[in-house]
Structure formats: C-alpha cells, structure tokens
Amino acid sequence: MxxxxxxxxxxxxxxxxxxxxxxxxxxxxxxxxxxxxxxxxxxxxxxxxxxxxxxxxxxxxxxxxxxxxxxxxxxxxxxxxxxxxxxxxxxxxxxxxxxxxxxSDDEETNLPEASAEPEVRQIETEELAAGVREAVQTLKPEFRSVVVLRFLNGCSTQECADILGVPPGTVMSRLSRALDKLAPLLKELNSQNVC
Known part of the structure; x- marks a missing residue:
C-alpha cells in the first residue's frame, strides 16, 4: 500500500x-x-x-x-x-x-488439505469465506495467482502482469479461465449456505 x-x-x-x-x-x-x-x-x-x-x-x-x-x-x-x-x-x-x-496406484488416496481448520461451529460468513478459500485452493497455481492478486490484493491487470512476468492478455485469459473453474464450486457453496 x-x-x-x-x-x-x-x-x-x-x-x-x-x-x-x-x-x-x-x-x-x-x-x-x-x-x-x-x-x-x-x-x-x-x-x-x-x-x-x-x-x-x-x-x-x-x-x-x-x-x-x-x-x-x-x-x-x-x-x-x-x-x-x-x-x-x-x-x-x-x-x-x-x-x-x-x-499413484491408490486412486482412493486423498491428498491432505493445504490448511486444515479445526472442526468448530462457525457463523455463516466464516463458513462461506472458508469455502471460497478452499475453492481457490483447487485452482492450478497459474490461475490461483491471478485470482489472489486481482481479488485479494486488488492489483490491476498491469500490476499482475508485472508481478507474474507475463503479458496483460495472459493475465486476463488466466483470470477468465479461473473464474470459469470457480463458478460451479461457488454456486454449489452458495446453494449450501442458503439452506
């Protein structure tokens, strides 16, 4: 800042x-x-x-x-x-x-979560925030990086490009693909929170 x-x-x-x-x-x-x-x-x-x-x-x-x-x-x-x-x-x-x-033979193996939060009853907004964080963690690093920089840090497209060392068009493309991947996860999360 x-x-x-x-x-x-x-x-x-x-x-x-x-x-x-x-x-x-x-x-x-x-x-x-x-x-x-x-x-x-x-x-x-x-x-x-x-x-x-x-x-x-x-x-x-x-x-x-x-x-x-x-x-x-x-x-x-x-x-x-x-x-x-x-x-x-x-x-x-x-x-x-x-x-x-x-x-790699064991298809039932689940990878450990990057961050495991304690099983504590949370208010809905905390659950929603945790769900969004989990959804973002499912993205490949190149897509996660643009989401984090744009939405969490509030960086412009040009700032993202400078930080990541890629052209602005690549930032926009990755952001679009990331949002396409996140949309169904966030829609499911939102429907769970409404109930």
Missing part, C-alpha cells in the same frame, strides 16, 4: 536509508508491506505457517539484495513478485513431495 501520509517517509526514502545501512528503515518497510504480502502468500498456500515462512524468506531475500532493486517497478510490486515466486516454488515442492510419497 503506497504511503499516503505526508508525515511518513515514502518507500523510496526508506529504501534509500536501508541501502545506507539503516535497519530501522528496513523494519518500517517490513511493517508497511507485511500485511499485503502475507495475504498474497496465504491466498496461494492456504496455510498461515507456510505463508509467514514465505513472507519472511521474501523479506530476507530482498534485504540481501537491496542494492539490486533498480526501481523499475514500485517496491510493492517488487516485493509481491518475490513472495509470489517463493509461494509458487513451495507449491511445486508440495506437489513433488505428494507424488513421491503417495502411490
């Missing part, structure tokens, strides 16, 4: 101070961007622990390479790209782990 308060230093000013060795300015950047980055990672991974790990790793990578940030995109876009790449890597590692340890 861009800094709108004229009394607070801009990302650029904080970054300049960071590059000169001011660790408090780096902490200010972490505090400013952590929430949005965590939401991105959570949307991709579905697990608070995994999301926090990815965000921390993203900030660590950024800190180690402060001098490489050239400012061709906003700091928010740059950090989101780092976290998105880390989340996609983690999804690939999960897939490899599942395939290594689960027998």
């Amino acid at each position: 861009p800094n709108c308060d004229p009394l607070l230093p801009s990302d650029e000013a904080l970054l300049d101070r960071c590059q000169k060795g001011d660790d408090r300015s780096f902490r200010a950047l972490v505090d400013r961007h952590h929430g949005a980055l965590f939401a991105t990672a959570m949307g991709m991974l579905g697990s608070e622990a995994d999301a926090e790990s990815v965000v921390q790793d993203g900030f660590l990578r950024f800190y180690r390479n402060l001098d490489r940030f050239e400012g061709r995109s906003s700091l928010k876009t740059y950090l989101t790209r780092i976290v998105m790449n880390q989340a996609l890597k983690q999804l690939q590692q999960r897939r490899r782990w599942y395939h290594r340890f689960l027998s």
